[in-house]
Amino acid sequence: MKTKIKRIPYGKQWIGKEELRAMAAVLKSDFLTQGPKVQELETRLAKTVRAKYAVAVANGTAALHLAAIAIGLKPGDEVITTPISFIATSNAALYVGAKPVFVDIDPETQCLDPKLIEAKITPKTKAVFVTDFAGHPADLRAIYRIAQKHHLIVVEDACHALGATYNKHKVGACTHSDLAVFSFHPVKHITTGEGGAITTNNRVLYERLTELRTHGVTRDPQKLLNREAGPWYYEMQNLGFNYRMTDIQAALGIEQLKKLGRFVARRRKIAARYRKAFHSLSFFKIPNEQFQNTHVYHIYPIRLQGKLVSKRKEIFQExxxxxxxxxxxxxxxxxxxxxxxxxxxxxxxxxxxxYYRSAITIPIFPKMTDREIGSVIKIVASVVRSYSK
Ligand SMILES: Cc1ncc(COP(=O)(O)O)c(C=O)c1O
Structure with missing residues (x-):
């Protein structure tokens, strides 16, 4: 008999009473935005990922855009990047007039393949934008080495990978990148509704990012060109934006961040159940975790094998x-x-x-019940098997 169940999404947030309480407290406070909560979230995030600085912004796309400006990308510059990411990654280069140059993926991780990068570097190449696809870190050390050799800046799109580690280094610590970018969209590891952040260890980039997030304005007495004007005075020294996160969102993010360990553990537990159920099936491949890294399973794409690839649409629909x-x-x-x-x-x-032709993302999110996990396993195995005959 076919199992028909209440729809299980591929990803979903998990908001508890702690978040509701924290947001209500902000709503009753003096500051809905530009108050103390944004800075608290930044301090906690920087500590969590072991970076010196974090800048909270309106969303992950804004984070990528500001990263592209802060590193000084200009029209005509080239940016090495990956074809398998959300469009926002390479759009960041387009926003500033730079040219994305796509380099193929490592078929095991679907992340940018470092072995293919050097062939695409030209005198115009200024940066590498690399995505930790699905929650598995890219080969960051290899990429950073190449970047350093050619004087390129590395922006790590870590929107899928909050909580992950690469060779025991926390993703976001910027051990092998100049900037790391996160998204707090509801399907991500933690959410602020819409929201994002950039982490870095570089003080100059940090200061640039905080100014660009709020119209390119500074009030820092050390930076003002006119130091005589008066206490109301501020200067717009660069063209920035309103890419601020609100304090309501930050309060939500702080409570979510406290639960990051639990959320990641649950995702990894679900992935372990999938692995146990699926590893011996030959119809599709499951995500691969390289031993020195911690995969945080933002998404769980399976890859159909052999003749099943041509039936991807029917399998997807079923x-x-x-x-x-x-x-x-x-x-x-x-x-x-x-x-x-x-x-x-x-x-x-x-x-x-x-990879694209074979891929289907199946549900994974911390709030999934054991029963839902069981249903996903049963449905995926039986549907794919039925098309293999
Ligand atoms: C890899 C990647 N980069 C960037 C983004 C953009 O983030 P946001 O939706 O917060 O703007 C996303 C969001 O889906 C993403 O998955």
Whole structure:
């Protein structure tokens, strides 16, 4: 008999009474925004990921945009990046007039393959934007080494990877990057509704980011060009934005951050159950965890094998019909119509294309019940098996 269940999404937030209490307290306070909670979240986040500085912003896309400006990307500069990420990663280069240059992925992790980077470096290359896809860190040490050799800046898009470690280094500590970017969208490891942050150990970048987040304005007496004006005085010295996070969001984020360890542990437990159930099946591959890293399973993409790849659409539709909120992460960025118009083609990244054709993201989020996990296992195994005959 077919198991039909209440729809299980691929990802979802988990908000408790602690968050509700903290947000209500802010609502009753003097500051809904530009108050003390944003700074508290920043201090806690920096401590959690072991970076010197954190800057909270309106969302992960804003974080990437500010990162691109702060590192000084200019029109005509080239940025090495990955085709398998959310569009926001390479869009950050486009926002500042720079040119994304897509480098193919390592088919084991679906992260940017360091072995392919050097062939794409030109005198115009200024930075590498690398994504820790699905919650598994990219090969950050190898990428950083190449970047240093060629004087490139590394921006780590860690939107999938809060809580992950690479070679015992916390993602976000910027041990092998100049800036790391996070998103607090509801499907991520912690949420602030919309929200994001940038971490760094570089004081100059930190100060630039805090100014750019709020219109490029400074009140720092040491930085003012006119020091005589008076106590009301501020200066806009760069073109910035209102990319601020509110204190209501920050209060939510602080309570979520306190639960990060539990959230990550639960994701890893669900992944362990999936591994146990699926590892011996030959119809699809499951995410691979390289032994020296901690995968935090932001998403759980399975990869169909052999002739099942040509049936991906039917399998996807059947999984939907059976109540699973499946997704595909991601349509390769160069094949998006906007990028195609700019002259990009996924044909230049054949491993990314092959991955895309085979991928289906199945549900994983901390609030999933054991029963829901069991249902996902049963449905995925039986649907995929039925198409393999
Ligand atoms: C890899 C990656 N980068 C950037 C972003 C953008 O973050 P946000 O939605 O907070 O703007 C996301 C969000 O989905 C993401 O997954």
């Amino acid at each position: 999984l939907q019909k059976r109540g699973l909120g499946v997704q595909v992460h991601y349509i390769p960025i160069p094949s998006q119509p906007y990028y195609a118009k700019l002259g990009y083609s996924i044909k230049d990244c054949p491993k990314a294309e092959a």
